[in-house]
Amino acid sequence: MSSKDEKNLEQVIDKIAKMDEPRRSIMQRVHDVIVAAAPALKPRIWYGMPAYAESASTPALVTLRNDERMNLAITEKAGFRPAGGADAALMPAAWYFETVDADTEKRIAEIVRSVIG
Structure with missing residues:
Protein backbone atom coordinates (compact mmCIF):
# COMPACT_ATOMS: atom_id res chain seq x y z
CA MET A 1 0.00 0.00 0.00
CA SER A 2 1.42 3.40 -0.96
CA SER A 3 1.78 6.19 1.56
CA LYS A 4 -1.08 8.05 -0.19
CA ASP A 5 -3.31 4.98 0.19
CA GLU A 6 -2.33 4.68 3.86
CA LYS A 7 -3.12 8.36 4.45
CA ASN A 8 -6.49 8.01 2.71
CA LEU A 9 -7.34 4.90 4.74
CA GLU A 10 -6.43 6.76 7.93
CA GLN A 11 -8.75 9.62 6.93
CA VAL A 12 -11.63 7.19 6.34
CA ILE A 13 -11.03 5.44 9.66
CA ASP A 14 -10.87 8.84 11.42
CA LYS A 15 -14.11 9.97 9.74
CA ILE A 16 -15.90 6.83 10.92
CA ALA A 17 -14.37 7.12 14.42
CA LYS A 18 -15.89 10.61 14.80
CA MET A 19 -19.42 9.29 14.27
CA ASP A 20 -21.69 8.81 17.26
CA GLU A 21 -22.66 5.35 18.41
CA PRO A 22 -24.36 3.17 17.32
CA ARG A 23 -23.66 4.51 13.82
CA ARG A 24 -19.90 4.37 14.32
CA SER A 25 -19.95 0.61 14.92
CA ILE A 26 -22.37 0.03 12.05
CA MET A 27 -20.33 2.11 9.60
CA GLN A 28 -17.11 0.44 10.73
CA ARG A 29 -18.71 -2.94 10.06
CA VAL A 30 -19.83 -1.83 6.59
CA HIS A 31 -16.35 -0.44 5.88
CA ASP A 32 -14.87 -3.82 6.88
CA VAL A 33 -17.30 -5.63 4.57
CA ILE A 34 -16.41 -3.36 1.65
CA VAL A 35 -12.66 -3.77 2.16
CA ALA A 36 -13.01 -7.56 2.45
CA ALA A 37 -15.33 -7.83 -0.58
CA ALA A 38 -13.19 -5.64 -2.85
CA ALA A 78 -19.44 3.14 -11.67
CA GLY A 79 -20.73 0.92 -14.45
CA PHE A 80 -24.47 0.52 -13.95
CA ARG A 81 -26.63 -2.43 -14.86
CA PRO A 82 -30.41 -2.16 -15.27
CA ALA A 83 -32.34 -3.85 -12.48
CA GLY A 84 -34.38 -6.12 -14.74
CA GLY A 85 -37.90 -7.37 -14.18
CA ALA A 86 -40.57 -4.76 -13.52
CA ASP A 87 -37.81 -2.21 -12.83
CA ALA A 88 -36.00 -2.89 -16.11
CA ALA A 89 -35.36 0.79 -16.89
CA LEU A 90 -34.15 1.64 -13.38
CA MET A 91 -30.61 1.32 -12.16
CA PRO A 92 -30.24 0.79 -8.40
CA ALA A 93 -27.74 3.21 -6.93
CA ALA A 94 -28.39 3.63 -3.18
CA TRP A 95 -29.40 1.45 -0.26
CA TYR A 96 -30.41 2.82 3.14
CA PHE A 97 -29.83 0.84 6.30
CA GLU A 98 -30.25 1.26 10.05
CA THR A 99 -28.53 -1.93 11.20
CA VAL A 100 -26.31 -4.53 9.61
CA ASP A 101 -26.87 -8.25 10.04
CA ALA A 102 -25.30 -11.21 8.24
CA ASP A 103 -27.77 -11.02 5.33
CA THR A 104 -27.15 -7.29 4.92
CA GLU A 105 -23.38 -7.85 4.98
CA LYS A 106 -23.75 -10.44 2.23
CA ARG A 107 -25.84 -8.07 0.09
CA ILE A 108 -23.39 -5.19 0.62
CA ALA A 109 -20.53 -7.46 -0.48
CA GLU A 110 -22.50 -8.45 -3.62
CA ILE A 111 -23.23 -4.81 -4.45
CA VAL A 112 -19.60 -3.77 -4.02
CA ARG A 113 -18.33 -6.71 -6.10
CA SER A 114 -20.78 -5.79 -8.87
CA VAL A 115 -19.21 -2.34 -9.08
CA ILE A 116 -15.74 -3.66 -9.81
CA GLY A 117 -16.92 -6.27 -12.28
Missing part, protein backbone atom coordinates in the same frame (compact mmCIF):
# COMPACT_ATOMS: atom_id res chain seq x y z
CA PRO A 39 -9.63 -5.41 -1.54
CA ALA A 40 -8.57 -3.71 -4.80
CA LEU A 41 -10.70 -0.66 -3.97
CA LYS A 42 -8.88 2.08 -2.11
CA PRO A 43 -10.62 3.89 0.77
CA ARG A 44 -10.61 7.69 0.55
CA ILE A 45 -12.68 10.70 1.46
CA TRP A 46 -14.97 11.83 -1.39
CA TYR A 47 -17.02 15.00 -0.85
CA GLY A 48 -16.59 14.56 2.88
CA MET A 49 -17.77 10.93 2.93
CA PRO A 50 -15.96 7.62 3.31
CA ALA A 51 -15.62 6.26 -0.21
CA TYR A 52 -13.85 3.59 -2.23
CA ALA A 53 -12.13 4.00 -5.60
CA GLU A 54 -9.85 2.04 -7.90
CA SER A 55 -6.93 4.30 -6.97
CA ALA A 56 -6.12 7.42 -4.98
CA SER A 57 -6.47 9.54 -8.13
CA THR A 58 -9.67 8.11 -9.63
CA PRO A 59 -13.28 9.00 -8.78
CA ALA A 60 -15.02 7.08 -6.02
CA LEU A 61 -17.22 4.18 -7.10
CA VAL A 62 -18.91 3.50 -3.74
CA THR A 63 -19.70 5.93 -0.91
CA LEU A 64 -20.96 5.67 2.66
CA ARG A 65 -23.21 8.46 3.88
CA ASN A 66 -24.09 9.27 7.46
CA ASP A 67 -26.91 11.78 7.14
CA GLU A 68 -30.40 11.41 8.54
CA ARG A 69 -30.07 7.82 7.41
CA MET A 70 -26.97 5.80 6.67
CA ASN A 71 -26.59 4.66 3.11
CA LEU A 72 -24.37 2.80 0.71
CA ALA A 73 -24.34 4.36 -2.74
CA ILE A 74 -22.83 3.66 -6.11
CA THR A 75 -21.57 6.83 -7.77
CA GLU A 76 -22.25 7.84 -11.35
CA LYS A 77 -18.65 6.84 -12.15
Whole structure:
Protein backbone atom coordinates (compact mmCIF):
# COMPACT_ATOMS: atom_id res chain seq x y z
CA MET A 1 0.00 0.00 0.00
CA SER A 2 1.42 3.40 -0.96
CA SER A 3 1.78 6.19 1.56
CA LYS A 4 -1.08 8.05 -0.19
CA ASP A 5 -3.31 4.98 0.19
CA GLU A 6 -2.33 4.68 3.86
CA LYS A 7 -3.12 8.36 4.45
CA ASN A 8 -6.49 8.01 2.71
CA LEU A 9 -7.34 4.90 4.74
CA GLU A 10 -6.43 6.76 7.93
CA GLN A 11 -8.75 9.62 6.93
CA VAL A 12 -11.63 7.19 6.34
CA ILE A 13 -11.03 5.44 9.66
CA ASP A 14 -10.87 8.84 11.42
CA LYS A 15 -14.11 9.97 9.74
CA ILE A 16 -15.90 6.83 10.92
CA ALA A 17 -14.37 7.12 14.42
CA LYS A 18 -15.89 10.61 14.80
CA MET A 19 -19.42 9.29 14.27
CA ASP A 20 -21.69 8.81 17.26
CA GLU A 21 -22.66 5.35 18.41
CA PRO A 22 -24.36 3.17 17.32
CA ARG A 23 -23.66 4.51 13.82
CA ARG A 24 -19.90 4.37 14.32
CA SER A 25 -19.95 0.61 14.92
CA ILE A 26 -22.37 0.03 12.05
CA MET A 27 -20.33 2.11 9.60
CA GLN A 28 -17.11 0.44 10.73
CA ARG A 29 -18.71 -2.94 10.06
CA VAL A 30 -19.83 -1.83 6.59
CA HIS A 31 -16.35 -0.44 5.88
CA ASP A 32 -14.87 -3.82 6.88
CA VAL A 33 -17.30 -5.63 4.57
CA ILE A 34 -16.41 -3.36 1.65
CA VAL A 35 -12.66 -3.77 2.16
CA ALA A 36 -13.01 -7.56 2.45
CA ALA A 37 -15.33 -7.83 -0.58
CA ALA A 38 -13.19 -5.64 -2.85
CA PRO A 39 -9.63 -5.41 -1.54
CA ALA A 40 -8.57 -3.71 -4.80
CA LEU A 41 -10.70 -0.66 -3.97
CA LYS A 42 -8.88 2.08 -2.11
CA PRO A 43 -10.62 3.89 0.77
CA ARG A 44 -10.61 7.69 0.55
CA ILE A 45 -12.68 10.70 1.46
CA TRP A 46 -14.97 11.83 -1.39
CA TYR A 47 -17.02 15.00 -0.85
CA GLY A 48 -16.59 14.56 2.88
CA MET A 49 -17.77 10.93 2.93
CA PRO A 50 -15.96 7.62 3.31
CA ALA A 51 -15.62 6.26 -0.21
CA TYR A 52 -13.85 3.59 -2.23
CA ALA A 53 -12.13 4.00 -5.60
CA GLU A 54 -9.85 2.04 -7.90
CA SER A 55 -6.93 4.30 -6.97
CA ALA A 56 -6.12 7.42 -4.98
CA SER A 57 -6.47 9.54 -8.13
CA THR A 58 -9.67 8.11 -9.63
CA PRO A 59 -13.28 9.00 -8.78
CA ALA A 60 -15.02 7.08 -6.02
CA LEU A 61 -17.22 4.18 -7.10
CA VAL A 62 -18.91 3.50 -3.74
CA THR A 63 -19.70 5.93 -0.91
CA LEU A 64 -20.96 5.67 2.66
CA ARG A 65 -23.21 8.46 3.88
CA ASN A 66 -24.09 9.27 7.46
CA ASP A 67 -26.91 11.78 7.14
CA GLU A 68 -30.40 11.41 8.54
CA ARG A 69 -30.07 7.82 7.41
CA MET A 70 -26.97 5.80 6.67
CA ASN A 71 -26.59 4.66 3.11
CA LEU A 72 -24.37 2.80 0.71
CA ALA A 73 -24.34 4.36 -2.74
CA ILE A 74 -22.83 3.66 -6.11
CA THR A 75 -21.57 6.83 -7.77
CA GLU A 76 -22.25 7.84 -11.35
CA LYS A 77 -18.65 6.84 -12.15
CA ALA A 78 -19.44 3.14 -11.67
CA GLY A 79 -20.73 0.92 -14.45
CA PHE A 80 -24.47 0.52 -13.95
CA ARG A 81 -26.63 -2.43 -14.86
CA PRO A 82 -30.41 -2.16 -15.27
CA ALA A 83 -32.34 -3.85 -12.48
CA GLY A 84 -34.38 -6.12 -14.74
CA GLY A 85 -37.90 -7.37 -14.18
CA ALA A 86 -40.57 -4.76 -13.52
CA ASP A 87 -37.81 -2.21 -12.83
CA ALA A 88 -36.00 -2.89 -16.11
CA ALA A 89 -35.36 0.79 -16.89
CA LEU A 90 -34.15 1.64 -13.38
CA MET A 91 -30.61 1.32 -12.16
CA PRO A 92 -30.24 0.79 -8.40
CA ALA A 93 -27.74 3.21 -6.93
CA ALA A 94 -28.39 3.63 -3.18
CA TRP A 95 -29.40 1.45 -0.26
CA TYR A 96 -30.41 2.82 3.14
CA PHE A 97 -29.83 0.84 6.30
CA GLU A 98 -30.25 1.26 10.05
CA THR A 99 -28.53 -1.93 11.20
CA VAL A 100 -26.31 -4.53 9.61
CA ASP A 101 -26.87 -8.25 10.04
CA ALA A 102 -25.30 -11.21 8.24
CA ASP A 103 -27.77 -11.02 5.33
CA THR A 104 -27.15 -7.29 4.92
CA GLU A 105 -23.38 -7.85 4.98
CA LYS A 106 -23.75 -10.44 2.23
CA ARG A 107 -25.84 -8.07 0.09
CA ILE A 108 -23.39 -5.19 0.62
CA ALA A 109 -20.53 -7.46 -0.48
CA GLU A 110 -22.50 -8.45 -3.62
CA ILE A 111 -23.23 -4.81 -4.45
CA VAL A 112 -19.60 -3.77 -4.02
CA ARG A 113 -18.33 -6.71 -6.10
CA SER A 114 -20.78 -5.79 -8.87
CA VAL A 115 -19.21 -2.34 -9.08
CA ILE A 116 -15.74 -3.66 -9.81
CA GLY A 117 -16.92 -6.27 -12.28
